[in-house]
Amino acid sequence: MTSVFSPVAQARIPGLIARYEEKRGALLPLLWLAQEEQGYVSEAAMKEIAALLDLTAPQVYETVTFYTMYHRRPIGTFHIQVCRSLMCALVGTENLLGWMHTKLGITTGQTTPDGCFTLSQVECLGSCATGPMMQINDDYYERLTVDKTNRILDDLKREGQSSLASGPFIFPEPSAQ
């Protein structure tokens, strides 16, 4: 059976398992590793992880399906997750989402036909002073306006990254205090 993990990832697995008194403790870390490798957690990955941790495939499946961040099928290259919770909603999520639907030509839950963007609404991402905000893949983008969001999406599509992603968080900035 060929592994879903690359040799580099495979080398990390024993170390991850050794961190926990019981092997199952390494389940979330291994699911993360599988998702980093494949972009989602495939059934093959679940079966392979089950074997690694002495679990049954359904035990892995029951854990995978509890958590919102594991994808069980491929999604767009960039996963846009717009915070829909109250603190962002108070400062303008709705306008932003409406604009995004028009810009991308998709609604929440869909992927653009070129496979570039998948749009989701998610609950609070812990960025309530700097709303409206969104997470795209690992990065946070905060204090969004339509112009700024437009630039971010164009950057991502053209260059695969955007300089507008947040760095280590501090707000208000010390100089503004």
Place this chain on the structure above:
Amino acid sequence: MATHEPLLLKNMSLPGYSGSLADYERAGGYQALRKVLGTLAPAEITEMVKKSGLRGRGGAGFPTGVKWSFIPKDHPGPRYLICNADESEPGTFKDRQLMERDPHQMIEGMILAAYAIGVRTAYIYIRGEFALGARILERALAESYQAGYLGPDILGTQFVLDIYVHRGAGAYICGEETALLESLEGKRGLPRIKPPFPATHGLFQKPTVVNNVETLANIPHIVNKGAEWFAAIGHPPKSSGTRVFCLSGHVQRPGNYEVPMGITFREMIYDIAGGMRGDKPLKAFIPGGASAAFLTPAHLDVKLDFESVAQAGSMLGSGGVTVMEEGTCMVWAAENLLHFFNHESCGKCTPCREGSAWLLQILRRIEHGHGKTDDLATLLRLSGNIVGRTVCAFGDVLVAPITSTLQYFRDEYEAHIREHRCPLRPAPVQELITPVQKLIAIGH
């Protein structure tokens, strides 16, 4: 207003402070660890933390030293310490800043806590979305190992400690400490029935302490400057110390502000956060994260400490203060929060799983102009049937947005029903697809 020196946010406000080990040491970091390791007995540190009056900063406010002292002394081990970095209470974003800007402050707190309770393995359970925070912590831990603050023989004292970063994967409930334990064990994050408590049967059924990021970040300061010094800050005896309050919503200057507990909401909102963002006056505020009951301008002189906010009928919770201006629809706000609670209910207990869905449906129809006259009574009856009937406190808090807005803004609910529309917001754009279709579409 009492003048104050920031404690937890002090380093990060220094010019050019990067949060590196070198910067942290230059600012006096790891002095507390050097001071006590090998000279103070573990029990003496627990005693010091008890005397300081430090209470948990995650939401429940349990006295930290007391929590530590519940760990059985005669247990063969292993014992575990877990830093709860799952920060996911809507309105709260302090732990993110504490971790990303000054990770060593929290790590030093963890090492001290581990020494006090006899732990050799500790975990930082960080919410999956904080990918940057997890990377920063990994880097900081590597620095600490390199410098001999972690590993097999810490500062030559034979004290052993390993700390691992463990990422969650998107589930609010994993901030509840027993759900967090289940999640760390690789299971669905379903809260456990207590007792037994984590102090005796925690991670892998071993004695375990779970402390919040901000709680742990306080420990080096208490060890450095003493329990009496800390106990005098803020509003003793029940609310000692500072809190990092997270201001959001319609204020002029939202953000994290560290102040001694005991200042009033008026000072917090109008002096520190600069008042309302525009010319609309204050209508309501949430004092301690989405789980806390709404308060009104009549509560502006309530003090930000554990007891005062509880007396006002809400809770200080996680320190997230969300401010809403006049014109904000309270039914819409409650509906938004119930969407959150319904989405995040883990599904273990029927009253919470089913009740949150019913409450959301009723709020949605009221907000969209389809409310019925007996809906308000139904909301209250359903809410009453959830509180106290679930394994964890999630069920108790999910009704707070409804019961409190109904208490203070009942006329607004009645207007929605009477006029068959939301009197404050334009007709909402209909969602094109259902939440279930959404989940299917992104592969859940």
